[in-house]
Amino acid sequence: MITAPSTPRPTLRLGRFFYLALNVAVVVFLLAPIAIVFVFALNPTPYIQFPPVGVSLRWFEKFFASRDFMNALWLSLEVAAMTTIAATLFGASAALALARGGLPGSRVITAIMLSPLMLPAILTGLALFQSYVLLDVGRPLWGLVLGHTLVSIPYVVRTTLAVLQNFDTRLEEAACNLGAGPLRTYFEVTLPLTKPGVMAGAVFAFIVSFDQFPVSLFLVSPGRETLPITLFNYLKFDLDGTIGAASVVSILLAVLVVFGLDGTVGLRSYAKL
Numbered sequence: 001m002i003t004a005p006s007t008p009r010p011t012l013r014l015g016r017f018f019y020l021a022l023n024v025a026v027v028v029f030l031l032a033p034i035a036i037v038f039v040f041a042l043n044p045t046p047y048i049q050f051p052p053v054g055v056s057l058r059w060f061e062k063f064f065a066s067r068d069f070m071n072a073l074w075l076s077l078e079v080a081a082m083t084t085i086a087a088t089l090f091g092a093s094a095a096l097a098l099a100r101g102g103l104p105g106s107r108v109i110t111a112i113m114l115s116p117l118m119l120p121a122i123l124t125g126l127a128l129f130q131s132y133v134l135l136d137v138g139r140p141l142w143g144l145v146l147g148h149t150l151v152s153i154p155y156v157v158r159t160t161l162a163v164l165q166n167f168d169t170r171l172e173e174a175a176c177n178l179g180a181g182p183l184r185t186y187f188e189v190t191l192p193l194t195k196p197g198v199m200a201g202a203v204f205a206f207i208v209s210f211d212q213f214p215v216s217l218f219l220v221s222p223g224r225e226t227l228p229i230t231l232f233n234y235l236k237f238d239l240d241g242t243i244g245a246a247s248v249v250s251i252l253l254a255v256l257v258v259f260g261l262d263g264t265v266g267l268r269s270y271a272k273l
Contacts, residue, residue: 042241043056043241062245072227075224080206087202087209091153094113100164114158124147125214126218128150138221148209148215156202159198159201160194162197167190175189203258210250212226213232216229
């Protein structure tokens, strides 16, 4: 007996339609502010206007010709690079110790390590500022890097712990049985297998540091300000497309970092975690 193939029920097709529509609405909601920033940056008028009257690169020229913006951009890149290195080293080491060290109260320690994610960053910046004042160290560059590292480490810890939870420890045991020492086992077995999580945390650390405003607001020194602080000060006196151009540069830089690391270490393998 031959039966005709069953067709999807109308209720099922309607459910799929609403599910797809909901996902499209969420994507549009998330990307709409970015689209507005691009329109603002390319609009030749010195104010927000929609629909735009044309396309111009005058605001990008003004941004790259400004000494203040360029100094702030390079300082932000310098601080973000140092923060990424420090947060990756300390965060990955802490995650390994929490996952393998058998430390007493490891859950409490993990909660403490992740606590900067739950606290407003402005409180962290204020606390560090008061500490520097009490220690009478001023506002040095290393103090700014320390503040950014403090709020970036939890991202590295979290992503690395996610990898270590699914890590097959029998691979390390096999390496030890074949004569590899602890350091060789770590660099040739543990680190390569946890690299997606570590590098994903490094990406988060770079982006968080580069766009960090609350902590930088308290810790930057006059004359040496990061890009977010320079934009904040610029908004006090003027509002034109230069703000949009600087925002577009920041967005594109973050995207380039993600794609660059994905091309070198393969971050897609982390997406399944």
